[in-house]
Ligand SMILES: NC(=O)c1ccc[n+]([C@@H]2O[C@H](COP(=O)([O-])OP(=O)(O)OC[C@H]3O[C@@H](n4cnc5c(N)ncnc54)[C@H](OP(=O)(O)O)[C@@H]3O)[C@@H](O)[C@H]2O)c1
């Protein structure tokens with residue numbers, strides 16, 4: 001492996017250049033609420049001016065967004081600088097990467113204005129480990145088939161990190177996204193629409209043998225984001241009747257996993273188009289929100305609702321009215337605008353719990369993958385060669401995806 005070391009002076013120059021370009025740092029979600037997040041590179045614990053490898057025998061290159069129009073299908077293939085390789089890191093030769101709606105929100109700067117371009121998005125990664133640091137967690141080794149989701153870092157020291165709740169890290173760095181973020185060392189994170197990914201091992205999970213890589217990839221974000229709240233709020237146990245709003249990437253997983261966990265499942269979609277699919281995915285009931293009286297007809301029929309829609313103008317009051325007293329409404333979809341206002345009594349009168357949920361922890365990812373492998377749960381995918389990623393983005397915007405685009409690197413599949 002060819003390694004080039006750079007000196008601390010060179011590194012300093014690079015840092016200054018970064019500042020000069022006006023880069024701000026942003027961890028994946030934080031800017032939605034607070035504006036640009038605090039720079040991790042200011043962290044006193046961050047290694048400063050350390051020698052840095054610039055090249056390996058393989059190149060970090062991928063399909064990058066150069067500006068906020070890139071989400072329309074204008075990604076360009078080019079090299080990028082990975083984070084510096086630290087002792088707990090692994091390098092992954094990417095075979096597959098799902099296309100999540102969050103990739104599009106990020107490419108378009110739809111959630112916040114501080115996205116650093118060029119950016120390589122993609123956080124439903126599966127591939128083979130080609131390099132491990134001396135301090136990797138979980139016994140990971142070269143040759144392992146693994147996955148990475150939307151989170152690639154956290155402080156690893158706070159109570160939540162210790163309790164396997166890494167998405168809710170309360171350390172200074174907080175949630176560090178697989179792209180559009182800075183690692184604790186100060187280097188940018190870059191995602192999986194490319195050839196290789198460099199990721200701290202805590203956030204790298206083995207893919208069980210029985211689960212094909214294309215099926216597993218979208219589970220890394222889309223799957224676990226719904227699996228986590230389904231499990232947490234008792235789908236199939238305390239919550240017998242589960243509703244899923246929005247039958248897209250996340251929504252189709254929510255139907256599959258809610259059914260697998262033993263719930264009676266209702267799909268809630270804006271039109272009739274996905275009725276037959278929803279049935280095959282495990283739904284026994286189908287509600288069309290475009291139909292007159294849909295809310296009154298289904299009042300207090302669900303114990304738990306997972307809401308995946310992107311629509312900021314969603315009929316939230318009506319959605320809440322579907323819940324039984326004490327029911328739980330979990331928001332996982334992240335519209336680019338604030339949610340509709342609701343009347344206080346919509347929550348109070350029936351003791352409705354309204355909450356949100358962010359991706360899932362590595363432990364939950366492992367649990368979900370085991371369930372998927374043992375119950376033969378299959379993602380519905382539309383495969384695209386990696387170099388046709390712009391076609392996948394076009395199809396995404398046409399809202400025609402059934403239900404997840406998965407990019408694949410044939411050259412890496414052939415050489416596994
Ligand atoms: N909380 C988290 O940690 C997390 C993780 C991943 C993704 N997300 C977010 O979850 C949301 C869904 O992601 P996804 O990948 O499942 O997206 P998707 O595949 O595009 O699915 C979204 C679904 O929402 C419904 N919808 C209704 N009105 C819509 C509108 N105006 N625009 C778009 N969709 C509308 C559609 O279903 P029907 O046709 O059935 O109505 C659509 O299929 C995104 O906002 C994404 O950023 C959140």
Ligand SMILES: [Zn+2]
Nearest residue numbers: 100102150221
């Ligand atoms: Zn995602």
Ligand SMILES: [Zn+2]
Nearest residue numbers: 155158161169
């Ligand atoms: Zn933490």
